[in-house]
Amino acid sequence: MEKQQVGSLRFQIDFSQPLHEQILDQVRSAIAKGEIGLGEKMPSVRELAQELRMNPNTVMRAYQELERDGLTEKRRGQGTFVTSSPERVQVFRTDLAAKYIDAFLAQMSSLGLTWTDVKAYIQQNHTSDKGGDRS
Amino acid sequence: MEKQQVGSLRFQIDFSQPLHEQILDQVRSAIAKGEIGLGEKMPSVRELAQELRMNPNTVMRAYQELERDGLTEKRRGQGTFVTSSPERVQVFRTDLAAKYIDAFLAQMSSLGLTWTDVKAYIQQNHTSDKGGDRS
DNA sequence: TAAGTGTATTATATTATTTAATACACTTAA
DNA sequence: TTAAGTGTATTAAATAATATAATACACTTA
Structure with missing residues (x-):
């Protein structure tokens, strides 16, 4: 029930759905609504996992789906960024x-x-x- | 993908959702649309399970939710009936x-x-x- | 070189879903 | 009374999805 701010992103996680789906939905929404800007850097997989107190693999699963959506781009060694398009x-x-x-x-x-x-x-x-x- | 007629009810079961949810949704729809009439007898738990080739417990789970919905009534020893209201x-x-x-x-x-x-x-x-x- | 990226792998735990095999109380019809 | 057909409950087991844990690797930047 509690909200959590991580960089430009706001999360609200409960147990009604799989965790990776909640991350996915909420990041999708933030991008669609412009709450996180085009080209902006996302929290790293490890950082977000630590903030939300969940496993990096779980965050990874959401991040990979975001890239399939075309909403994010990965740069090797640098991180994950919101698309600039x-x-x-x-x-x-x-x-x-x-x-x-x-x-x-x-x-x-x-x-x-x-x-x-x-x-x-x-x-x-x-x-x-x-x-x-x-x- | 194949449709199956059981009494007044038509079923179409796949593997995209839990089986008991699909039964629930499709019976709800049939009642809401009047495809099965008020007061009409439903297939018995065992009969429907056999027709759909699934376990009676799975059908039971859907039937119990239908009664919580107020859409069906059980009569001991007789069977399950669509509400008359x-x-x-x-x-x-x-x-x-x-x-x-x-x-x-x-x-x-x-x-x-x-x-x-x-x-x-x-x-x-x-x-x-x-x-x-x-x- | 060291720290921070994404990614992959293997193992384990937990939960939801489903099947299976029975058993019991009740109703109806033979 | 008996037999068959109702809903229901219980216990056990199998499977799949979800999530955690502990590592390891290749890449980029300072």
Whole structure:
């Protein structure tokens, strides 16, 4: 439940999901939202592992997926850096959003709800949500 | 990848998720969409296990969650039946939809996307989707 | 050369998932 | 009463995913 700041990154780890997935999701989000800048140096695998009190192998697993996403670049002996390409970030955002949206619409469909139903519901319950983004 | 009909229920099981979760999701959907009628008898635990070639304990686990959902009722010695209450189904549908929607909006927010962004995207890519519902 | 990078390997522990083999209480129909 | 069919509970075992631990190697920089 506790938040943890490591360089430009903020982490909040619990036991509801695999640790490497939580790191992955939260770094992805930080890059997508520009909370960590393009080209900026990431914490080293060992440093982040120590800060989050987990095994370097676990952090490594998340870092390797980030590189497959095209969101980071490794420089041998130097470290891991956020990509300098805004286009890459945009492509990633679009692709992942499409994947999430497809899955969501499938869920709604499985409950017999149409897109019109969903839109009406969200308009009613999530538009005046002034305290919605507690990060 | 293959579909399987058991009474009024249609199943499609793969290895992407735990088996008991797939049974749960697919029965929930069938009830929510009215594919199996209110008050109708479900396949017995042993029968469904045999049809789907899995262990009765695995089917049991899904059936117990269905009862917690309020979607089924057990009668000792007789079997498991879909609830006769349309209100219960409606409450379930609303509650689960709200849960799915909250999670979805959190995903979009983690990518820096607003509800307006999402709406525009879906209008463009999912409205003229005439071949969308392959079930 | 020394310290800091990412990476790879091997081993072990833990947990979730699934199967297997029974057993019990209850209901219904022969 | 009996037999078959319900849901349910228990114990054991196998498998896979997750995570930790302890090293080791190649590369870069100061």
